[in-house]
Amino acid sequence: MAEEVSAGCARPTGGPVGEPVPEKQDDIKVKEKSPMIQVGKKAPDFSAPGYQKGSFINVNLSDYLGKWVLLCFYPGDFTFV
């Protein structure tokens, strides 16, 4: 059941529930290193080696400017996608 809240001057706000989010120094560093992407913002460019149709290639995301790109990550080969 949802509990009723009394409305005061400040607007009630939500927050994370369950286990507290660790605030260790290391975790903060990880967060800074790996922020989530924002929609409407530029996709980070990258260069990566790859395989396509019998050839080993190197791909830059910026090679695809002017085209729509679906970029998919998956845990490992021989898993489903």
Added chain:
Amino acid sequence: MFVHKMWDDHELSKMVDGGVPFPMLSDAGGRVGQAYGVYDEEAGVETRGRFIIDPDGVVQGYEVLTPPVGRNVSETLRQVQAFQLVRKSGGSQATPSGWAPGKKTLKPGPELVGNVWKEWTTDMAFD
């Protein structure tokens, strides 16, 4: 990279004639995954992240799932079609919930405010 070839040669080519047509990239160390916020450092693997990037290199949408659950390719394609329609219209059209090619679009503007109910019904949210 070499394992991509093995996978394509020995399994994927049995599902797709001629093998996978698009590039299969390698992200050993997860540096690209980290830049996209989808690399699980503890497990040392990428999660199932999927990003739609438009011709200007702008991220229009993404979805990230933990490894045991696979993605819905039709939904991804529907989203791409919706983003393509919006882009082609120069922002004069928007696709409401449940939109699919052939279904009604909305024209955002002052006239639409408070009048969405005339243009869109809840059953249109579903296939």
